[in-house]
Amino acid sequence: MLELVDISKRFKKIEAVKSLNMFIEQGEIVGLLGPNGAGKSTAISILSTLIEPTQGDVRFLKESVIKKPAPLRKAIGVVPQEIALYPQLSTEENLLFFGRIYRLKGSKLKQRVNEILELIGLTEKRKALVDSFSGGMKRRLNIGVAMLHNPQILIMDEPTVGIDPQSRSYILETVKRLNKEHQMTVVYTSHYMEEVDYLCDRIYIMDQGNLIASGTKEEIKQILSSENTISIQADRWNSKFIAQLKGHESITKVHVEGDEITLITPKEVNLFSEIISMTEEYGIALRSLHVKSPTLEDVFLHLTGRALRD
Amino acid sequence: MLFQLIKKQLLLLWRNPVQIFLLLGLPIILILILSIALAGFMESGSPKLELKVAWLEHEDESEQIERFINEMNALGVPAETFGDSEDMQIITMLREDIFQGEDLQEMIELNVIHEDEKADVLADDSYSGLIEVPENFTYDMLQIISEQGGERPEITLHVNQEDGIYSSVLSQILEQFDENLTTQTFLQQNGLAVDMKEMQAAASAGEQTQINQMEPISSRDYYTVAMAVFTGLYVASTIGFFATRERQDQVFDRIIVGDMSRWLYFLSILISGTIIAFIQLLFLFCFSYFVFQVSFNDILTFLITTISYAIAVGGITVLLTAISYRFKSDAIIGFFSGVVTSILAFIGGSFFPIGELSETIAHLGNLTPNGSGLSAYIQILRGSGLEDVANYLIYMISFGVVMIIVAAMSFPKRGSTR
CATH class of the missing domain: 3.40.50.300 (P-loop containing nucleotide triphosphate hydrolases)
Known part of the structure; x- marks a missing residue:
């Protein structure tokens, strides 16, 4: 048309x-x-x-x-x-x-x-x-x-x-x-x-x-079919913790927004236990940690490395 | 469609009290203030003189006339040859018909004094002069007129040197009187009839006349016109602001997406500016007609002048709009309304008749649309007709046309307003 x-x-x-x-x-x-x-x-x-x-x-x-x-x-x-x-x-x-x-x-x-x-x-x-x-x-x-x-x-x-x-x-x-x-x-x-x-x-x-x-x-959203979108929520963040996430070889994208950090990782890699250890190491009081369904925001993050509202 | 666009502009203006005040209220206030405050400035072509003059006659004139008539009768010359006895009262005529006559009585305060007061008057600075009529003046003068010989008598004028202009006025009045006496003597001696009173009256009667028999205009006339043409320029910035707002708010885009030609929009701005300027001028002139009795006798010429000026304003309106659309900024309109308008008003003579300073400035003023409009209106108020103001009208219309052409060339093409 x-x-x-x-x-x-x-x-x-x-x-x-x-x-x-x-x-x-x-x-x-x-x-x-x-x-x-x-x-x-x-x-x-x-x-x-x-x-x-x-x-x-x-x-x-x-x-x-x-x-x-x-x-x-x-x-x-x-x-x-x-x-x-x-x-x-x-x-x-x-x-x-x-x-x-x-x-x-x-x-x-x-x-x-x-x-x-x-x-x-x-x-x-x-x-x-x-x-x-x-x-x-x-x-x-x-x-x-x-x-x-x-x-x-x-x-x-x-x-x-x-x-x-x-x-x-x-x-x-x-x-x-x-x-x-x-x-x-x-x-x-x-x-x-x-x-x-x-x-x-x-x-x-x-x-x-x-x-x-x-x-x-x-x-x-299929663009992210081979990836996991992991959401971590805590009361406050430690800059060294964020730096370590960004430097992690299995994490492709890290986006921090308020009390939530979104990570994009390969589907075959399970980072849950490692992330929990890291939060304990840096004294971060973890509230939740879960794999979520990818959103368009996640796709954009994956494609550009930036959030839509950045 | 065009009608809808123009109607919308009028409605927007009508719903905008600040702009209505600027276009209608402000000029009325300015007309009131300036015409009253600067009335003296405008109408001071002949400054008001107030003279205090002392008059001293050393001898009663009627006795001298009686003596002259008796002598003439003794010589066998009928006294009627020189008119009746009233016509012979030369000094009474000077005192009552000239110095205390209708034309000068408001200007001159004449005090008749006695000889013993002379010294005091001469020492009194409040007097501009003392006119002293010597003994036998009228008798001697009549002798001269009737060719009986003798020495021509003279009136003595004592002037206060500090009152230069007033002394000069007194001298001129007496010189004029003396000239008339000489003329009368000549006419009388050559057997020509003469009415001394009429001659003196004609010589002394002052009258304010203008060059080319133009009618004088008052400060109210002047400032009605001056403020009308000045604030008429604000129509251009007002409509220009409305149009710029339409671009900023994407209303213009919406109109274009409605498949309306941008030239129709352009035309609507031009016509709106012209119509609003025309209505504004009519409103202000109607106000001045009813409140100040400022009236144009030649209505047709007045209307054609108003339309011509409105076209010039319409041209400026569409040019400002086109430039603001091209540069995507309303700065040009702000600059026009804040700076250019005031400069045009100053050069064009809206604040005071600047053209009287020099011919060059007057010519420069007439190159501004408001100055040209002002000159045309003033001429109409002074009694001129269409032919006399045709140059101004042609100039204003041409100015408007040039503005429209430049605006059309500047008006952005499709998509350039974004």
């Missing part, structure tokens, strides 16, 4: 996206995962026809849309990373304005505005100024505006940044429902791996402009 073919984008000296290939099939939710600066937003901007790639092609229904973006623009709804709304206008005024931008008119426009207000749960706030909204309400309206013209593809660029857990949950459920009930295709970028893990059928992982992994969740 929609393809990025060998796309690169250079901004002066910075190559934001390098030889990216992506395809999106109708009715699926595709996740684009990566830390800040990975090139996700640039890829999304190219996909949304907002910027032209330095090289490569964007194809919609097998037709190139780089020079003739109109067919794709009619088919997509874009939820920008920023709250792309007018704070001084009310919810309804914002929806009416953007609805007219999407060429909706008269009773059809009013009907769509009512449907969207219902969908995003802001019917009671239709006359309220956006300026008075919480971050979560603004995010919901930000999504609602993108759906006014009933797009085939919804492109969401980090739509849950800076909002409370309830609003985030509401947005994730809404996206899931849209996909299930309306077979809406969704391209979802985030640096929250749990969001992508929850929502997406297929995932593209980017880092420093490169595509480093892609496939279904299961396929990606």
